[in-house]
Amino acid sequence: xxxxxxxxxxxxxxxxxxxxxxxxxxxxxxxxxxxxxxxxxxxxxxxxxxxxxxxxxxxxxxxxxxxxxxxxxxxxxxxxxxxxxxxxxxxxxxxxxxxxxxxxxxxxxxxxxxxxxxxxxxxxxxxxxxxxxxxxxxxxxxxxxxxxxxxxxxxxxxxxxxxxxxxxxxxxxxxxxxxxxxxxxxxxxxxxxxxxxxxxxxxxxxxxxxxxxxxxxxxxxxxxxxxxxxxxxxxxxxxxxxxxxxxxxxxxxxxxxxxxxxxxxxxxxxxxxxxxxxx
Amino acid sequence: xxxxxxxxxxxxxxxxxxxxxxxxxxxxxxxxxxxxxxxxxxxxxxxxxxxxxxxxxxxxxxxxxxxxxxxxxxxxxxxxxxxxxxxxxxxxxxxxxxxxxxxxxxxxxxxxxxxxxxxxxxxxxxxxxxxxxxxxxxxxxxxxxxxxxxxxxxxxxxxxxxxxxx
Numbered sequence: 033x034x035x036x037x038x039x040x041x042x043x044x045x046x047x048x049x050x051x052x053x054x055x056x057x058x059x060x061x062x063x064x065x066x067x068x069x070x071x072x073x074x075x076x077x078x079x080x081x082x083x084x085x086x087x088x089x090x091x092x093x094x095x096x097x098x099x100x101x102x103x104x105x106x107x108x109x110x111x112x113x114x115x116x117x118x119x120x121x122x123x124x125x126x127x128x129x130x131x132x133x134x135x136x137x138x139x140x141x142x143x144x145x146x147x148x149x150x151x152x153x154x155x156x157x158x159x160x161x162x163x164x165x166x167x168x169x170x171x172x173x174x175x176x177x178x179x180x181x182x183x184x185x186x187x188x189x190x191x192x193x194x195x196x197x198x199x200x201x202x203x204x205x206x207x208x209x210x211x212x213x214x215x216x217x218x219x220x221x222x223x224x225x226x227x228x229x230x231x232x233x234x235x236x237x238x239x240x241x242x243x244x245x246x247x248x249x250x251x252x253x254x255x256x257x258x259x260x261x262x263x264x265x266x267x268x269x270x271x272x273x274x275x276x277x278x279x280x281x282x283x284x285x286x287x288x289x290x291x292x293x294x295x296x297x298x299x300x301x302x303x304x305x306x307x308x309x310x311x
Numbered sequence: 312x313x314x315x316x317x318x319x320x321x322x323x324x325x326x327x328x329x330x331x332x333x334x335x336x337x338x339x340x341x342x343x344x345x346x347x348x349x350x351x352x353x354x355x356x357x358x359x360x361x362x363x364x365x366x367x368x369x370x371x372x373x374x375x376x377x378x379x380x381x382x383x384x385x386x387x388x389x390x391x392x393x394x395x396x397x398x399x400x401x402x403x404x405x406x407x408x409x410x411x412x413x414x415x416x417x418x419x420x421x422x423x424x425x426x427x428x429x430x431x432x433x434x435x436x437x438x439x440x441x442x443x444x445x446x447x448x449x450x451x452x453x454x455x456x457x458x459x460x461x462x463x464x465x466x467x468x469x470x471x472x473x474x475x476x477x
């Protein structure tokens with residue numbers, strides 16, 4: 033007994049080492065299954081405060097580039113609007129019809145404004161921290177977009193900050209389709225280049241060309257149909273040869289995210305509560 | 312000589328700098344310096360090994376919380392704290408009983424670089440392998456490990472010379 037105690041005391045650092053490493057691995061592998069773990073993320077109050085302060089400074093650095101791309105998109109959208117308005121006018125000769133058309137696109141969806149305070153690009157699983165939380169009405173599983181396209185999905189929420197799974201994360205699956213052709217697949221990142229992601233499971237008979245636009249399919253409750261994701265960059269065969277694998281140039285530049293919007297459907301809370309009760 | 316209070320100040324400062332600055336550097340898309348390992352490497356040579364381990368775990372956990380990688384940095388830094396006495400004994404003669412904190416000033420640039428290099432490489436192998444756990448691109452992993460390690464060692468030497476210059 034005495035020898036045993038001596039042995040343990042003499043090697044206490046080795047036992048402590050094993051104990052701490054086991055603790056680390058438990059934390060590492062259980063982190064994502066545990067909703068309460070938001071306090072161990074950058075969305076907790078203190079980290080959120082630190083990142084918010086720094087992003088108030090660094091937010092100015094990319095402002096010019098962000099402004100340029102928004103202006104460009106605005107001009108494009110305005111030209112499209114003028115063309116469409118003219119077409120609707122020609123077809124129906126009625127302006128009331130047009131107003132009711134625009135109202136139906138985002139019908140039933142709400143937007144909340146937020147700032148990205150922390151962001152990563154080069155890990156296998158990337159997350160964003162935003163300065164909105166449950167006190168602003170955020171819930172896990174809400175979609176996050178910016179002016180250019182889809183950014184990610186809310187994962188965990190603290191009272192004033194939230195953790196968002198970015199598209200650049202092996203855990204993010206977004207159902208997407210080719211605009212105008214309705215063939216759909218799911219988008220998942222491969223951990224390499226932050227400018228590109230991969231659309232998988234696109235059927236063999238689908239028609240797909242370089243430059244085609246990829247948008248959300250609207251099959252899940254998270255994103256409404258038709259939000260920009262990116263453009264087709266390269267079409268390859270999947271490993272099993274049963275479907276296409278499409279390299280998608282992402283519309284959002286994850287290197288300089290600043291303003292984002294959280295998008296959610298009215299009645300989403302009710303649906304989630306119902307689903308929870310069923311489980 | 313570093314007093315405990317001084318070291319705590321360094322920890323707070325360097326963890327914050329790591330979180331808001333170094334974590335956002337990606338040279339060539341790969342290389343990110345993890346300068347905070349310096350905090351473990353410069354702790355006093357004769358420090359109690361249990362306390363050294365707790366320092367490693369604590370600092371790693373703080374970095375994890377800031378970068379949403381719970382357990383990853385803590386595991387790597389705890390391992391570094393465990394093997395540090397072995398690495399240090401490779402570069403310091405066994406009979407030197409004197410109490411000192413490893414640094415350029417006491418060890419000389421050659422031996423200090425070797426000591427930091429081995430420690431940092433070991434830490435980065437564990438850290439980046441855990442990060443790439445679900446991916447099998449071993450050549451990207453290797454490129455990341457060596458580019459990050461090189462950058463970290465350069466940053467640590469820079470800090471050391473800044474302190475020496477004072």
